[in-house]
Amino acid sequence: MSRKYLLRKVFYAILTLFGVLVINFFLFRIMPGDPISMLVRNPNANLETVARMKAQFGLDEPVYIQFFTYMSNLFQGDFGTSFHYNRPVLSVIGERVFATVLLVGTAEFFAIIIGVFLGIIAAHRRGSKVDVMSLSFSLVTYAMPSFWLGILLIAFFSGFLSILPTSGMTSPALFFATGFERFFDISKHLILPALTLALVLIGEYMLVMRSSLIEVLTEDYITTARAKGFDEKTVLRKHALPNAMIPMVTIVAMSIGFVITGALQVETVFSWPGLGRLMYDALQDRDYPLLQGIFYISSICIIGANLISDILYGYLDPRVKE
Numbered sequence: 001m002s003r004k005y006l007l008r009k010v011f012y013a014i015l016t017l018f019g020v021l022v023i024n025f026f027l028f029r030i031m032p033g034d035p036i037s038m039l040v041r042n043p044n045a046n047l048e049t050v051a052r053m054k055a056q057f058g059l060d061e062p063v064y065i066q067f068f069t070y071m072s073n074l075f076q077g078d079f080g081t082s083f084h085y086n087r088p089v090l091s092v093i094g095e096r097v098f099a100t101v102l103l104v105g106t107a108e109f110f111a112i113i114i115g116v117f118l119g120i121i122a123a124h125r126r127g128s129k130v131d132v133m134s135l136s137f138s139l140v141t142y143a144m145p146s147f148w149l150g151i152l153l154i155a156f157f158s159g160f161l162s163i164l165p166t167s168g169m170t171s172p173a174l175f176f177a178t179g180f181e182r183f184f185d186i187s188k189h190l191i192l193p194a195l196t197l198a199l200v201l202i203g204e205y206m207l208v209m210r211s212s213l214i215e216v217l218t219e220d221y222i223t224t225a226r227a228k229g230f231d232e233k234t235v236l237r238k239h240a241l242p243n244a245m246i247p248m249v250t251i252v253a254m255s256i257g258f259v260i261t262g263a264l265q266v267e268t269v270f271s272w273p274g275l276g277r278l279m280y281d282a283l284q285d286r287d288y289p290l291l292q293g294i295f296y297i298s299s300i301c302i303i304g305a306n307l308i309s310d311i312l313y314g315y316l317d318p319r320v321k322e
Contacts, residue, residue, distance in 0.1 A: 006311065009307055009310050009311065010307065013303050013304070013306070013307045016303055017299060017300065017303055020295075020296070020299040020303075021071070021074065021296065024292050024295050024296055024299070025066075025067055025070050025071075025292065026063075026067075027295075070292070074296075077090075079093075079289060079292070079293040079296070080289035080292070080293070081289060082282075082287055082289055082290045083285065083286070083287045083288065083289065083290070084281075084282070084285040084287045084290065085287075085290070089289050089290050089292075089293035090293065092278070092290060092293075093275065093278070093290075093293055093294060093297065096273060096274050096275050096277075096278045097274075097275065099169055099272060099273050099274040099275075100263060100267070100274035100275040100276065102186075102190065103190065103193055103194055103197065103263060103266070103267070103272060103274055104197070104256070104263060106190060106194040106198075107193075107194045107195075107197035107198040107201060108198075108201065108252075108255070108256060110194075110198045110202075111197075111198045111201035111202045111205055112201075112205060112252060114198075114202050114206075115138075115201065115202040115203075115204070115205025115206045115209060116205060116206075116209050116245075116248065118134045118137075118138070118202070118206040118209075118210075119134075119205065119206045119207070119208070119209025119210040119212075119213060120209060120210075120213060120236075120241070121134065122134040122135060122206065122210045123209070123210045123211075123213035123214045123217065123244075124213070124236060126214060131210075134206060134210075135206075135207075135210070137203070137206075138202065138203035138204075138206040138207050138210075139203065139207070140203070141199045141200055141202060141203035142200060142203030142204050142207060143203075144199075144200070145265070146196055146197065146200050146265045146266050146269075147265040147266070147268070147269050149196050149199060149200065150192070150193070150196040150265070150266055150269040150270060151269060153192050153195060153196055154166050154192065154269070154270075157191075157192060158192070164188065164191055164192055165188060165189050165192075166192075166270070167270050167271035167272075168189055168270075168271050168272070168273075169186060169189050169190075169272060169273050170182070170185050170186055170189060171185050171189075192270060193263075193266050193267070193269075193270040193272050196266050196269075196270075197263060197266050201255060204251070204255065205248070205251065205252070205255075208247060208248060208251050209244065209248060212244040212245075212246075212247045212248065213240060213241070213244040215244075216240045216243050216244045217240055219243075221239065222235060222239055222240055225239045246313065249309055249312050249313060250309045250313060253305040253306065253308055253309035253312070254302070254305055254306060254309065256301075256305050263275075263276040264276035264277070264279055264280055267280075268280050275294055275297075275298075278290070278294065279291065279294050282294065
């Protein structure tokens with residue numbers, strides 16, 4: 001891969017990130033609602049109190065002054081102070097990162113393995129009952145809204161069977177427990193939200209893998225490999241799969257970036273204390289600095305994931321190198 005290609009991709013990523021920063025600032029200031037009224041929550045509060053709070057958070061300054069202050073602080077690593085929590089934004093976000101990484105990481109791990117496996121089986125046995133069943137399952141789970149799927153799983157596993165908790169990350173009684181008890185409790189709470197997210201991702205990965213592998217199996221070099229006498233397993237493993245996996249690199253990288261914040265619905269349904277739930281609460285409270293911090297971090301994840309996929313694509317596909 002040429003240095004020029006790499007530098008161009010990095011430059012575009014930085015340019016995109018700067019554009020996101022600008023939109024990130026102005027987007028929340030055109031939203032309806034006033035953050036100060038959300039904080040005061042008292043219709044009879046005197047104007048002096050309101051003015052003092054606006055001055056405290058810098059909301060009494062003109063918008064362009066607020067923008068330059070925001071950019072200056074951002075380049076110094078200061079994301080501001082949360083209106084609602086009255087604490088540094090990075091501190092509030094840092095407390096929620098582990099929960100989201102745990103949920104997304106678990107869901108992605110199983111989704112990639114199961115989705116790729118089902119896609120390979122479906123493509124290899126195209127037109128069979130296995131293919132039809134896998135395709136139907138993937139289309140249903142991929143099209144189903146994650147919040148609706150989560151509600152169905154709660155109704156069945158928590159309501160009907162009563163074997164799994166409905167919400168939260170830990171049981172109140174075991175909040176301060178250590179060792180195996182705490183690990184088992186978190187794992188038990190993780191099952192339903194991770195399963196909900198994984199089912200949606202499995203459908204997406206299976207459809208992409210199946211389509212990619214079917215296209216590769218029709219190429220001339222696959223026909224040549226079969227004509228040389230290679231058995232079907234060797235053709236599939238050494239010739240078809242490496243090329244069929246190239247689109248999966250892009251879709252998985254992009255999916256990881258989007259899922260970190262796209263888990264909002266799942267985290268809200270299951271009251272999972274991650275970034276998605278924090279974003280929902282910040283929207284309700286009109287907490288501009290916190291929303292800006294979450295969107296900025298999520299933008300870095302998405303743009304970074306796209307940059308990594310572009311670089312990997314250049315190494316995997318010789319046509320991109322040229």
